[in-house]
Amino acid sequence: MSSISDKIKEKPWLGWVLFLGTMGIVFVLGLFASEVTERRAEATVAYAPNREIDQFDPRNSVWGKAYPREYESWKATEDTTFKSKHMSSAREDMLEKNPNLVILWAGYGFSKEYNTPRGHYYAITDLQEIQRTGAPTGPNDGPMPSTCWTCKSPDVPRLMNEKGVAEFYKGKWASKGSEVVNPIGCGDCHDSKTMDLRISRPALIEGMKAMGKDINKATNQEMRSLVCAQCHVEYYFDGSDKSKGKYLTFPWKEGQTVEDMERYYDNLEFKDWTHKISRAPMLKAQHPGYEIYKMGIHGQRGVSCADCHMPYTSEGGVKFTDHQINSPLAKIDKSCQVCHREDAEELKSNVYANQDRVDDLKMRVEPLIVKAHYEAGKAWELGATEAEMKPILKLIRHAQWRWDYAVASHGASAHAPVEMTRVLGSSLDKAQEARMLLARLLATKGFIGEVEIPDISTKEKAQRAIGLDPDKMRETKDRFLKTLVPEWIKKAEERHSKLQPRVEGGDQIPHFEHDTEKI
């Protein structure tokens, strides 16, 4: 210091330079401190809003006023531009791409329409528009039960709260068309007071209980998967107790592997439908995404659904969970690369390599099960008996169930590729075993050789081959969308307008999201 003070004595202006310089630095530090404080304040506003929200207010936009970042990222599930090698978020017609599916599901709703999935934003619209829900003309008409709404909307916990669970499941799907109008959103997974994760669907609680597990003991990290497991699971409609309607049930009592659930359904002698061609008692796997994810390495390591599908992101200095739930491949930087320090393109190619392998077996199995159905049909035609057919139809049932289990939940070949190829291999085994037994049976009926299969090279040809009338389906669906659906929307708007806004500026909030331009 002495040399500096000597210099100041020599040149007095140097003292002023030092003084002002120091002042400048202190001022800049002050600015930084202010910036940090401001960000903190913003975070406080973002995470602890003093707005009161009703737990059963089904309007995502109302919750969104308090949690704008989460709401806006949720709204981004409207975006359908993402496309990876094996999937698309743009509602592609899978039956057109692969008409074998029409035959596999002959006699069941899926043979009418089956698409790649769009985001949560479209949950209501897609269900109304799809041919599987038919074209009801009134509340007591149509092919599907009320239970079909269960996974589609925060109106569901509201209705369950108002009517009771069993009562909700009762009646036709169309009976609740004006009640269930807000697509999957905030209230499905969150507590409105604390924003804690919350289970709103009884089927998951009951499914866990059937396995001897108490969902109340789940950790926060487990809850980050369990809220998804309310819907992204295998389920069936248990109609055995009429007083409970078509009661949504998860077949987890024996466990969650493909063999466990197969055994469960076999023990109940449950079937989803009777196949139109083979007359086999069929099972439709829904989307056992949660069960399969748990068998893969990410599940084994305790990585949650949200870790990859809803990664942490930040905006304006606030860290929040991205609610644009979609493929992790759409946001590799925020999902995969948090743990995997590899190039994004390499990570993508690793996923694709496994998907290609699973796809290779899937493409082998499908035409074999199609053939098995037609060969069984031929055997019936030639006078085969119930007793002769029983073991064969059981093999067909198991083959298709296993195939469906492996392919029905779209992420399966990323979640647990080894298990999926194993399951598809066992499906193939059973399909071919059925076909070998059929070859022998057909020979005893005097038929040796390849059974003829009609032209099923397009969706329309395949649908006509199983007795569907695509023109009529289109026509009646259009009528439904132009008559009943607008009535439902009108009723819902009236109901919503009577609800307290409870949030300042509530008037500007749209009553609910609906993809109406298509109707």
Added chain:
Amino acid sequence: MSSISDKIKEKPWLGWVLFLGTMGIVFVLGLFASEVTERRAEATVAYAPNREIDQFDPRNSVWGKAYPREYESWKATEDTTFKSKHMSSAREDMLEKNPNLVILWAGYGFSKEYNTPRGHYYAITDLQEIQRTGAPTGPNDGPMPSTCWTCKSPDVPRLMNEKGVAEFYKGKWASKGSEVVNPIGCGDCHDSKTMDLRISRPALIEGMKAMGKDINKATNQEMRSLVCAQCHVEYYFDGSDKSKGKYLTFPWKEGQTVEDMERYYDNLEFKDWTHKISRAPMLKAQHPGYEIYKMGIHGQRGVSCADCHMPYTSEGGVKFTDHQINSPLAKIDKSCQVCHREDAEELKSNVYANQDRVDDLKMRVEPLIVKAHYEAGKAWELGATEAEMKPILKLIRHAQWRWDYAVASHGASAHAPVEMTRVLGSSLDKAQEARMLLARLLATKGFIGEVEIPDISTKEKAQRAIGLDPDKMRETKDRFLKTLVPEWIKKAEERHSKLQPRVEGGDQIPHFEHDTEKI
């Protein structure tokens, strides 16, 4: 400081305490410095010995004088105590455990004997003792060609250097019994001057060239796998050019997937043998370990064979590569846990889970191919024609090739489990397709139903069912081991005794390792 000097003025003895204390600390620091220097010196001796070793000296013990740690860890491959869920290093009789294998390989050497693999230390002993090499009575007798020695010993590059490659491959296996006596070791993979990794087998260089790759451009990390790929690969004996003997060839020209190699063999109309029951033109997959490893995630990430099977270890302050090549599960702490920060038991259970899945398909496929062989045999019996059988036999050939590709190299379900289940799934498809065609063909010959399979419930029963005489095989093998092998050893000892020891203390070195106590 001033206060301390004040205190010293008060109490003079305090100065001495400080002085001696400081001396003590400096002394201890000196000790540490000495320790470090000593370790450095030891490392220098260990890594740059001034001992001259002949590149073609086949005696591992001679190299071992210069590299004691590597040699001693190599010698530890003598240890056969390691056992995991699906493998054992104790030469377990696989035909006894799974008599289906006897049928699958009927007409081929593997139906005589097939065991779990022991370590490199036993390379020579095991080849002499196994029934597949038969019981030669002299140099020009026995079932196998000289080529069978190629992967067994550093005597091989020595002989190839002396005689030329094609000349080495010529003649019967027994013709080189006294020449090839030192088990796989130092000279197989190392340059004796620099200890750099070195390719000693021409088949790998030629195989890479067939794929358009120059092995001279391999990185050091790639070489840490390529030295293993000299042997742990799929190969066949090309006998098309008589002047080259049974020339060891890797079928890599079309690529390394199961379909690529299948196409390669099909194009050549190559077969390893004709199946004794079905008369199908069969392929024996050897052990495509390298090819399969490259398709899995470790291979994709550039992890080398040595990284997991020969992890770095340290002893006496020296870091070296563990040459006790065995399952990474035998040293999870040094192999897996270098990258994977999970509990050893958890890592093991992850490997086992995938192995179990691959095993599930393997266990499905095997009995189906066995049945296909017998059903084809029945068709021949009932007068099926070559033309009728051709497509069926091709399916059987492909089914078994694919099964064998997936199971022949023991690490496959750890290296690339998704690819292995895929391959087994495709094997299953082809096996069952063959069986369905056979069911139809048999029906045209008047036979409908399940073809009878003889009692093959034990190794001995299965061997007798395919016309082998286990008693006679045992008897002739014993004679060979008691007469010809001791002669070979005697000749080899005489030759070794004439070699310059070139290493001080060479007299104490055993001439070569041999597991003679068994003979």
